[in-house]
Amino acid sequence: MERNLTMIALFAALIAALGLIPKFTLASGVPISAQSLGIMLCGTVLGAKRGALAVLLFLGLVALGLPLLAGGRGGLGVFGGVTVGYLIGFPVAAFVTGLLAQVWRDRGGWILPAVAALVGGVVVLNILGIVGMAVKLDKTLAEATLLATPFIPGDILKCVLAGLITQGLQKARPGLLQA
Amino acid sequence: MISLTSDVRTPFHTLPAGPKLLGLCLFTFAVFFLESIGGALAVTGLVGLSYLAGGVRFAFQGLRLMRPVFWVALIILAYHLAVGETAPGLVVALRLVAAVGLANLVTMTTRLDDMLAVVERLLTRVGMPQRTRHRIALAIALVIRFTPVLAEKGGALNEAWRARSVKRPGWRLVLPFALLAIDDADRVAEALKARGGEI
Numbered sequence: 380m381e382r383n384l385t386m387i388a389l390f391a392a393l394i395a396a397l398g399l400i401p402k403f404t405l406a407s408g409v410p411i412s413a414q415s416l417g418i419m420l421c422g423t424v425l426g427a428k429r430g431a432l433a434v435l436l437f438l439g440l441v442a443l444g445l446p447l448l449a450g451g452r453g454g455l456g457v458f459g460g461v462t463v464g465y466l467i468g469f470p471v472a473a474f475v476t477g478l479l480a481q482v483w484r485d486r487g488g489w490i491l492p493a494v495a496a497l498v499g500g501v502v503v504l505n506i507l508g509i510v511g512m513a514v515k516l517d518k519t520l521a522e523a524t525l526l527a528t529p530f531i532p533g534d535i536l537k538c539v540l541a542g543l544i545t546q547g548l549q550k551a552r553p554g555l556l557q558a
Numbered sequence: 559m560i561s562l563t564s565d566v567r568t569p570f571h572t573l574p575a576g577p578k579l580l581g582l583c584l585f586t587f588a589v590f591f592l593e594s595i596g597g598a599l600a601v602t603g604l605v606g607l608s609y610l611a612g613g614v615r616f617a618f619q620g621l622r623l624m625r626p627v628f629w630v631a632l633i634i635l636a637y638h639l640a641v642g643e644t645a646p647g648l649v650v651a652l653r654l655v656a657a658v659g660l661a662n663l664v665t666m667t668t669r670l671d672d673m674l675a676v677v678e679r680l681l682t683r684v685g686m687p688q689r690t691r692h693r694i695a696l697a698i699a700l701v702i703r704f705t706p707v708l709a710e711k712g713g714a715l716n717e718a719w720r721a722r723s724v725k726r727p728g729w730r731l732v733l734p735f736a737l738l739a740i741d742d743a744d745r746v747a748e749a750l751k752a753r754g755g756e757i
Contacts, residue, residue, distance in 0.1 A: 382747040384693055388700035389708075389743035393736060395701065396708035400716070413732060420736060436697055443673045444562045444665045447705065452626065454562045454665030459586055459657035461630050516634060517650050540729050547733045552740060 383429060390421050390433040391440070398449040414449045415504075415534070418469050419496040419541035422476025424548060424555065431474040438466060464511015468504040475499035480545075484556055487549070493542025500541070501534045561670050562662075564619050568612030570667035575676045582664050589657045595645055598652035605659040612667075620662060627658045674698070704742065711738050 394417035421430035437447065446453035458466060476499030483491040505527055513523040549556055570578070592598045609617040631651040638647020674695075681691050712735050719727040 381750040382744065384697055385700065385743040385747040385750065386740070388697040389704055389739045389746070391697070391701045392704040392708050393739040395705040396712055396739075397732070397735070399705075399709045400712050413729075416729075416732060420732075424736070424740075436701060439677075440698065440701055443677070444668065444670055445702070446562055450626070454623070455582065455661035456623065456627070456658040456665060459654070459661045460627060461654065515650075515654070517646065540732070544729075544733045544736060548736060548740070551733075551737055555740065 386425060387429050387433045387436060390417075390425055390430075391437040393417055394421065394434070394437045395440075395445075395447040398447060412449045415500065416537050416541060416544075418473050418504075419476055419500040419537065420544060422473040422499055423480045423492040423495060423541055423545040425473075425477060426481045427474045427477030430477040431470045434470040434473045438469060441466075461512055461515050462508065463515065465504060465508035467511065468507030471507060472499045472504040475503045487546070489539075489542035489546040491542075492545040493538045496538040496541040497535065501531070501538060505531070505534075562623065562665050563669050564612075564616055564666040566613060566616040566619065568616055568667055570608075570612065570663065571669075573667075575668045575672040576679070578664050578668060579676060582661055585660055586657050589653050592649060592653055595648055595652075598649045598656070602652045602656040602659070605656050605663070608663060609659070616666075620659070620666060623662050623666070624655070624659060627655060631655050700746065704739075708735075708739055708742070711735070 394414060397413040397417040400413060418434055421433045424430070425433060441447050441453045442455055442458060444454050448457060457463075476495045479495035479498055480492050483495065509520060509523045509527050512518065512526060513520050516523065545556075589601060592601060609620045612620075631654055634651045634654070635647050638644060638650070678691065678695075681694070712731070715731050715734055715738075716727050719731060
């Protein structure tokens with residue numbers, strides 16, 4: 380019981396801390412915000428329910444006025460901005476990622492958690508984010524999709540990283556994913 | 559940890575948090591239906607004036623918080639200029655600035671404990687059991703406490719990397735970083751259990 384609560388809280392803190400460290404740039408020059416990697420890891424490591432709760436906790440603290448989003452943003456204003464669809468999508472993305480990761484849990488490897496992160500953290504997240512942008516900007520869905528496209532290659536790389544990191548965590552702490 | 563609440567005292571600080579949040583909800587909803595440039599300009603001007611009511615220093619703090627939004631608004635405007643729909647573009651950009659501006663104003667003038675009190679009251683009203691509310695409160699406290707702790711440990715990892723490699727640290731640090739969080743979670747859980755547990 381206690382461990383569920385502390386894992387949820389510490390992963391919410393992990394998402395926040397990942398937003399504080401500077402962005403890292405891959406060899407291809409695509410900058411990666413580590414924060415969305417944190418969202419994917421919530422799903423692949425904590426599973427659907429705990430992962431979504433960790434993300435909700437993180438967003439709740441952002442709404443209360445703590446500057447925890449990447450770049451020190453926060454407060455109620457971010458929920459009125461263009462990216463509100465992505466913020467609403469974060470817990471859903473963690474939930475879907477977690478659901479798939481739980482189903483594929485016993486098979487090991489890095490590919491399955493990466494695919495789970497791809498479905499939840501890229502496909503589902505972008506659908507909600509793009510709808511949000513279309514509504515906020517009075518644009519058609521096609522135009523909003525165009526705005527999101529430049530970020531997709533970086534997102535796909537992040538899925539691979541999420542898969543590799545999940546596999547690494549499982550090796551380092553064998554009991555982790557069974558809990 | 560630094561919250562976004564402004565240290566400059568304004569008349570808005572004394573308003574109770576609940577009505578402020580309710581007002582913000584209604585305002586954000588209403589702004590969405592603004593269609594005319596005149597109306598959008600008036601509403602945005604009003605939000606700007608409210609910032610000035612808190613004094614020049616407060617207004618500048620507000621501007622700093624708004625900077626990313628201004629960039630987005632400029633991009634929206636540029637896009638609409640390019641496709642020749644200046645008027646609707648202006649309305650969309652102004653709506654965005656007004657909605658985010660007022661939300662930031664509420665954040666800047668409401669202390670974290672007042673916000674938490676509103677959340678607590680809301681959760682009580684919707685009938686959430688006390689035990690669940692206590693667990694949420696504990697979780698919030700843990701996140702506030704452990705975010706700077708984890709950030710510091712991340713900084714130490716970064717330095718350890720730099721001491722050993724000429725390459726820049728990259729995604730490889732995320733794995734030990736997550737491991738630190740997991741081990742902290744285990745230790746805190748044990749500590750909670752040792753102090754009575756069953757939260």
